[in-house]
Amino acid sequence: MRLAGRGGRMTPRRVVVVGAGMVGLSCAWSLQDYGVEVEVLDKGRVGRGASWGNAGYVAPSLTVPLPEPSMLRFGLRAVLDPGSPVRLPVRADTELVRFLVRLVRHCTGRRWSRAMDGYRMLNAQIFDAFDAQRQAGVDAPLREAAVLAAFTEAGQAAGLLHELEGVASAGQQIEVGLLTGAQARAMEPNLSREIALAVRIDGQRYLDPGAYTAALADQVRARNGKITENVTVTGVDRHAGRVRVRCADGHRDADAVILACGAWLPDLASDHGVRVPQYGGRGYSFTVPLRRRLQGPLYFPAARAALAPRGASAARVTSIMEFQRPDAPPDRRALAATLRAVRPLLEGAEWRSVTDPWVGARPLTADGIPLVGPSATDGVYIAGGHGMWGVTLGPLTGRLLAEHIATGTTPAPLAWLDPLRKSH
Template sequence: MTAGHRAPRRVGVVGAGMNGLACAWFLQQAGVDVTVVERTDVAAGASWGNAGLLTPALSVPLPEPSVLRYGVRALADPRSPVSVPVRADRDLARFLTRFVAHCTGGRWRRGMAAYRPLNEQALEAFDELARGGVAAPTRVAPFTAACRTEREAEHFAAEIGRVVGAGQAVDVELLTASELRDQLPMLAPSMRMGVRVLGQRAIDPPAYVAALADSVRACGGKIVTGVDVAGVRRDGGKISLATRDGQYAEQFDAAVLASGAWLPELGAAHGVRTPVHGGRGYSFTVDAEHPIPEPVDFPGLRLACAPYRGGVRVTGIMEFQRPDAAADERKFATIRESAAAALTTVDWSSARDHWVGARPVTSDGLPLIGATATPGLHVTGGHGMWGMTLGPLSGKLLAELIVTGRTPRELLPLDPCR
């Protein structure tokens, strides 16, 4: 405990996704009374419709030179899995300008130095939740990148090579066409090479986050849904949450903003000025005669598939759009068209559970985890596509900071006010 620091007795958490609930759970383990407030429902945002892949081997800063080169080409293609509105608003323009500035090799390596200690501890945080009573499993799930050409395979292997070059251990094996077909017979003949990443896991995202919420409640925590927090202020040594309709207002010793793509709206007044934008993903589930046994990435098609409740969940698209904008039905068609060229024995007419959700992406590719400029107010968010993988560890580290007043070394480069 830092000298002079008093651990809070009551903490309010804004957001009932993986990040907010994990932080709440770890705070409870330290004896803190927690109330979680959520504008819609538990796991209603990016925690619901993703593929559920826990892949610390692939958790890296999104801005890097090849993404920039790909993005320039992709924006000219209406069928591209990367999409930006024709008329970018001021906030999006600011975000994209900063994002492009970080697409250099040097900045990626500095960012990867921040990710490495997180990646190395990420799966152990899930084990700790399991030991503490969270009744949802993680399953061993090797992750295979299925490639159409040698060039695609070499590009993916080079991405893994950069992670290894940053000092992170990654166990991979190369698959020939016949080996790929033996393991994943439902792949289309166009898939000719594979790179298999071992040591990864997967979850059923809605079920896992619901179980985490149940555990928070079982430990005495409150989860209040339908509460749209519009502002946060410090008053008399307490943190107050204010709603748009004024129907809910409560004071806490400390508070955590874990509101996903809506983080900028609440955090800007408290020194959180790193641009954050919703990189919206689309997904749906289909039936298959022979469902895939493990997660598969199609790097050349910019989509991923995973086993999901007897079917296949297909995810893709990086759409830089307002988080509350209506879904673009053409994006679902784009994913189906790409996936149909990669998978056989799939009943595309069975598509269901259509979902679009905003993954909060920061302009420098690093999460925002730590204290804000307002005493007692903290943030966890901005994980981009890695919120499932890193959410539990992020919650654990932030809970440690809140309770002890000491910033864990892993959080030093993730300062929300950087």
């Protein structure tokens, strides 16, 4: 430890980060700005958790709390339909039941609006946090684009429009346009004739998440950080005035540790006072070749599918919300269901040449709010629970938490993200 500039507070000299996903790498990278020595540990390889096969949208206009009233109506219908994009295991464990009960409690308009006030604070700073990483040398493309949300019937758009109205009412600036089916096809020629209406959400960005996390890891290393792959952390406690990170291959001592282990966070964080229920919301993805280049992010809300360009002539298709443990075997039927749902909506896709099937777990919290800040144990910090939006919120999470750890100040959004908040 050494004295920080402000108020004589001790800045940790050495911090271990558990988890080399978008969130953990961003925390490590931001700590390096304060001269902190970092080691990032991952039980697998860099960026191969949820940060791998996702859609890569960096979309502040869509970054909203997950629990909302229409989820209840949709969720009930979906659970009764075996082909639906929302799936529950046949036998739910007690943790899942507890999680779902709390999630349902948060599906009210009042709680959504309250949470949205917090998201508005975060969303205003998302691009700035990405720009800081890129200006300092994180060398991976981040493209500007509109997200095109397409529907086969006008009635299907009501939910998204209502949500966007909520975002605007919370005071967040958004720019939205309504398009006919023909206008949508002119903008995105891969859309089929089934599309009757689209909503264009301007001013968003997207990236290839695998390429971005690899570039971020390169920068952490270039700034003298260490990244160790294939090391499982089994527990964290205090030992001789420091933090001891217990690993399958021994231990590391540090002045502080950040637990940024995505959907596995409850395994390590529950020993440190984090009580907000969390569960894995697994999603699936695959890549399909297209005859024409996909123009930008394409979203089919009714099919719960989000597509993004992959190279010049393919799309990554992501979908499904499967409440399941992160390491459970993938369910092949999930990919088939996505394929069936998306197929009629695209023209010119080569469905027989689908590649890269993938499953990953969104780290969901029951109140739809991430968990970022100090835990109940001195020197143990939490960075997780970003649910649907951990790519979008990763760099900002790193920036806010690093500022807190290094200087002792608490930037405004951190109080709202308190990992020790009471769970209702």
